[in-house]
Amino acid sequence: MTEPLISLRNVSKHFTMDRDLLGRTTSVLKAVDDLSLDIYPGETFGLVGESGCGKTTVGKLLVDLYEPTAGEIVYNGVDLAKVSAKERRRYCRDIQLIFQDPYASLNPRMTVGDIIAEPIRVNRLQPVEKIDDRVGYLLNAVGLSANYRNRFPHEFSGGQRQRVGIARALAMEPKLIVCDEPVSALDVSIQAQVLNLLDDLSEEFGLTYLFIAHGLNVVKHISDRVGVMYLGKLVEVAPKRELYRNPLHPYTKALLSAIPVTNPALRTKRILLEGDVTSPIDPKPGCRFAGRCYAKGECVGCACDDEMPPLVEVSPGHFVACYLHPGAR
């Protein structure tokens, strides 16, 4: 069995919402709560879930933009909290983030060439005289002409700008790229270009991806394994085909049933979630999905309202956190 490239072990990220007069926390928002996840070298792990469930927070924890409230992040077998400053810098180079918004994430005053050259220069990844070549190479790698290096971001289309973001991430020679909704803002024909590109690059550069997205068809296309989050928790993890064929968690089923399709013949019966969206602020004990779960009634004698079910393996590689499945009880 290969070792994971990176692991989150019981990681939490909480934000304080309110304090009493003595400064003690009285209300917390549990953006990510006791979450464990392994990502293996060379795989693309798709992360989906309700808006606000903590996906971006997971991404920011991985690229070290957030410090975990609890738990550890283990990279190549080493606990990140215990590494030296030098090793930490190395880590920050290995793990790169592609931002959701191509418009906002590129400095409008810098040429595309400078945007890509900067991380190479700052981290001394190439001798000075080689930087130009490297920039040209990276532009070509993402399917842009090297002549584009003197242009400014606003002169590019959305899809081209997204590729510039990818070239900048590649400039760091990363091992893992966290893609936070890299295609949500793009129209379908440009989405296809970017997805095909990520696919090719993973082969060429041996990259590992954490791919956060709302488009379930996009996730299905690009991922090897998929994790489904609900309110700060992973509720289901499975190889992609297994997940789409045989979703087990009631939330996953609802999610898959709600995909809008252009062909009415392919439209399946929607599972509509009743009630208000559950809040991550001071969550009640019990299953995080209990407030909206339409299957709770079937779960006779389950502790749905008392304790969060653990994530258990119900078939090889298929994990689910729901009492309906034997093993969780």
Place this chain on the structure above:
Amino acid sequence: MTTSDTTTTSECPIILDVKGLSTDFVMKRGTVQAVRDVSFSVHAGEVLAIVGESGSGKSVASLSILQLLQPPGRVVAGEVRYRGQDLLLLSKREMRDVRGNKISMIFQEPMTSLNPVFTIEDQLTESIRTHMKLDKKAATERAIEMLRLVGIPSPEQRIKEYPHQMSGGMRQRVMTAMALSCDPDLLIADEPTTALDVTIQAQILALLADLREKIGMAVILITHDLGVVAESADRVVVMYCGQVVEEATAQALFERPLHPYTLGLLESIPGMEDTEDDGQLYMIPGMVPNPLNLPKGCAFAPRCSWAIDRCASDMPPLVELEDGRKLRCFVDVTAVEPAAPACAPAESAPAGPTPAGPSPAGPASGEVRA
């Protein structure tokens, strides 16, 4: 929302009539004609979708309608009649009254339209108080109710937060709450659900449908999600390079797309079929032409598999077909087989291997390769 009630809405009066709208960006390097002679109309209570490639002028068209263009952008021709009155002739003050009261807009980039230094409460109640003449307490109550409707949990607590404390999708929904808080007559929603998962997206679309039912709100829905279009729009306008290239009811467009660009668009959607092979996705060959240097004839010609000689030299007019559809193309794609594209600019060839050929619904495979 369903597509089946198109007949009812098209019998409703036209509330917005855009005629020959053209918008330019004049820059040192040249002029970008972002919107070129665009016409469409919206009936009361109707959902009109605008789709089209990134950069095709969808956002600029909607900003033009509301007089929200930033220089160097300028409307150079056309009229925008809202309930009979040309909005382009209104003063800044009159226009401000229309915006928010009668017509409101959800902007494409919530981060740029929410003010980072004010709480959500400040921003929501301000617009509610100015337009609905409510006192502070009533405005806050209304704001909390709106946040609940767009699916923000614990709205009483979250209303006190700043935009950066919310997730991307939550910020987008705050924008929606703001736009809907004054019961608009017409909503222009520019990519309102891009940052949302499908269950919350469904909730937002249901909310729009509900308001349409209750207060007869009409919607211009700008989106690149063709699934959303199929499920919630009555009619669709397809744009390419600043022009309308096709207009049809949603049902007709998906059943029988007629413009080669529309065909390519439908073909690029990653499918949900349970296939073993997740190979390369279909891509429309080539790239959107440089807006500073548009082709003389049909703007889609350099990428079109159906192009004939005259496509490169003559601009096809937008013609109305018998069944009320509109189309800007010389060729009848239902009758003619596609040939290889005339030319696909070398620099624009997408990275990686050529896409897999499209399925039988689209152009014949193989021949589309750049």
